Amino acid sequence: MTQPQFEFLTRLGDNTLVLGHRVSEWCGHAPVLEEDIALANTALDLIGQTQLWLGLAGEVEGKGRDADTLAFHRDVWDFRSLLLVEQPNGDFGQTMMRQFLFDAWHSNYLAQLMDSSDSRIAAIAEKSTKEVTYHLERSSDTVIGLGDGTEESHVRMQKALDRLWPFVGEMFVSDEVDAAMVAEGIAPDPASLRGEFDTLVNNVLTAATLTRPQDDFAHKGGKTGGRHTEHLGHMLTQMQWLQRAYPDASW
Amino acid sequence: MYAQMIKSTGEGVKSLDEMDPQERAFQERINANDKIEPKDWMPDGYRKNLIRQIGQHAHSEIVGQLPEGNWITRAPTLERKAILLAKVQDEAGHGLYLYCAAETLGVSRDQMTRDLLSGKMKYSSIFNYPTLTWADMGAVGWLVDGAAIMNQVPLQRTSYGPYARAMVRICKEESFHQRQGYDIMMKMANGTEAQRKMAQDALNRFWGPSLMMFGPSDENSVHSAQSMAWKIKMNSNDELRQKFVDQTVPQAEYLGLTVPDDTLRWNEERGHYDFAQPDWDEFFDVLKGNGPCNTERLEARNKAWDEGRWVREGLLAHAAKKRAAAAQVAAE
Numbered sequence: 001m002t003q004p005q006f007e008f009l010t011r012l013g014d015n016t017l018v019l020g021h022r023v024s025e026w027c028g029h030a031p032v033l034e035e036d037i038a039l040a041n042t043a044l045d046l047i048g049q050t051q052l053w054l055g056l057a058g059e060v061e062g063k064g065r066d067a068d069t070l071a072f073h074r075d076v077w078d079f080r081s082l083l084l085v086e087q088p089n090g091d092f093g094q095t096m097m098r099q100f101l102f103d104a105w106h107s108n109y110l111a112q113l114m115d116s117s118d119s120r121i122a123a124i125a126e127k128s129t130k131e132v133t134y135h136l137e138r139s140s141d142t143v144i145g146l147g148d149g150t151e152e153s154h155v156r157m158q159k160a161l162d163r164l165w166p167f168v169g170e171m172f173v174s175d176e177v178d179a180a181m182v183a184e185g186i187a188p189d190p191a192s193l194r195g196e197f198d199t200l201v202n203n204v205l206t207a208a209t210l211t212r213p214q215d216d217f218a219h220k221g222g223k224t225g226g227r228h229t230e231h232l233g234h235m236l237t238q239m240q241w242l243q244r245a246y247p248d249a250s251w
Numbered sequence: 252m253y254a255q256m257i258k259s260t261g262e263g264v265k266s267l268d269e270m271d272p273q274e275r276a277f278q279e280r281i282n283a284n285d286k287i288e289p290k291d292w293m294p295d296g297y298r299k300n301l302i303r304q305i306g307q308h309a310h311s312e313i314v315g316q317l318p319e320g321n322w323i324t325r326a327p328t329l330e331r332k333a334i335l336l337a338k339v340q341d342e343a344g345h346g347l348y349l350y351c352a353a354e355t356l357g358v359s360r361d362q363m364t365r366d367l368l369s370g371k372m373k374y375s376s377i378f379n380y381p382t383l384t385w386a387d388m389g390a391v392g393w394l395v396d397g398a399a400i401m402n403q404v405p406l407q408r409t410s411y412g413p414y415a416r417a418m419v420r421i422c423k424e425e426s427f428h429q430r431q432g433y434d435i436m437m438k439m440a441n442g443t444e445a446q447r448k449m450a451q452d453a454l455n456r457f458w459g460p461s462l463m464m465f466g467p468s469d470e471n472s473v474h475s476a477q478s479m480a481w482k483i484k485m486n487s488n489d490e491l492r493q494k495f496v497d498q499t500v501p502q503a504e505y506l507g508l509t510v511p512d513d514t515l516r517w518n519e520e521r522g523h524y525d526f527a528q529p530d531w532d533e534f535f536d537v538l539k540g541n542g543p544c545n546t547e548r549l550e551a552r553n554k555a556w557d558e559g560r561w562v563r564e565g566l567l568a569h570a571a572k573k574r575a576a577a578a579q580v581a582a583e
Contacts, residue, residue, distance in 0.1 A: 017329075021324060024323045024324060024332070024336060025323075025324055027316060027319075027320035027323050027336070027339050028313075028316035028317045028320040028339070028343075028551065028555070029320075029551065029554070029555045030555060030559065031555065031556075031558070031559020031560075031562035031563055032559060032562070032563055033313065033343055033346055033347055033350070033360075034347070035559075035562075036316065036340075036343040037340055037343045037344055037347065040336050040337075040339055040340035040343065041340055043323075043336050044333055044336040044337055044340060047329055047332050047333045047336065048333055050329055051329045051330070051333070054329075067329055068328045068329055068330075071329055072327070072328075091558070092558075092559065092562050093562070142566075144569070145565065145566045145569040145570070146562065146565040146566065146569070148569050148572065149564070149565025149566060149567075149568040149569040150561070150564050150565050150568045152561045152564070152565070153561055153562065153564065153565025153566075153568070154565075156561065238324050238325055239324060239325070241325055242325055242326075242327040242385055243327055243328075246443065246445055246446070248443050249327075249442050249443045249445065249446050250438065250442060251327035251328050251331060251385070251438060251442075
């Protein structure tokens, strides 16, 4: 395994990059003005975090690649984002359910990273935590509000939960990269975070009057890059197009 | 800015002596640069005009998210993507302050939204033009926000308090938008041949529509005279357009770009640039709904509103349940 820390940092940066991109697709199309503002704000936070994580990844790698090179010049198989974050937006309910499931994992993961033995990682986690705490508060409130809203909103939210649940498990799969990070005190073991995630998610789903799916089957292949969904390639054709079409240009 | 062709009462401006005592007292407050606040008495015409003007401005901010949102997912660097997101977020925020300012005049945001979606209320003609290359993100910031600032800076002194205060905040953000737009243009104009071509093409396409943003000449318009007497319009359209041209031409020269106007030249005598009027037939076509993107813009807003109905209803239903539960607890 080459450079586990680089792998680890691209996982963090690719999650925020891919989710930030997805959320930004909503710009100008949200159900209500306040949501337009909140979605743009969330996307902005995530892109800001991407700059920090991928910037550090490039530095750790030491091959002269910066955050932009990593974001715009890698192909699908080099992306290390979770399958959850590349899922299409669907309706607003699916977007907010995806956000909630990610935030519930992300906020706890970042909280642990604040104690990282690597001070650069701890610093990024600390900065990100402030933003992600707010993301979680908002996505929880929205899931509760829509789950426990009208009959239609309830049905839509349950459908979103059922659709996305198979992508939850991947967040808690530990592999050799995680093991290397745990060994150096850099990051926690993802598997160890499942209990707190379950408690938080169960509480929110109960308040939302939603039923947690019984089957915990988990799709995998995002964080290792082994098998992304078909959606990521399409996203990259859009995200990377200018950089790829005009490789000599600086922007 | 973003308010064009606002029709006020067509009666012409009354002199103080022609006014009844209430109206006269109102006009005297305006003349003394006093701010009018929501609970103060105001003439119906003043109220109606302001609702139209502020509403049109708010709608422009909302529809204005679309041409820029068009490039967020294709922004060429993370920094540019973040800046563009922040800008579009600011615009939605401006829409929000302005709707709040309009609501103080007794109209609801939902009503104004319905009027936008049905086509009854307008938004600025500029947002009916497409954004075709990355350089358009530069041109929109530089020219469109630049033109908007020309009108909005004086409106910070407008007579209606909530509008003036909203404008103070908006102006701060708009000037940042304009700077970042110019920054994109600099990068493009000093970049590769393809980038320079994109920059020139963007200027070619946005120059005329930017000049149209100020509206047709209103020197002899009774509507404008009334709005100016009420201090809800601070300068004539031609005055602002000239100011915009005078400011922008040297900026284009600095970029090494050519303003698409063969008649453009410095007039020593006037101390201003002489320039050609934009194509006003095109302007009226756009206002009638025949701009390149009118249909798409309104379709996008209607789709967002229609598809968001279940969300708004769901959140309202939940809020009502929470209130009922709290009332139940209080009663026990």
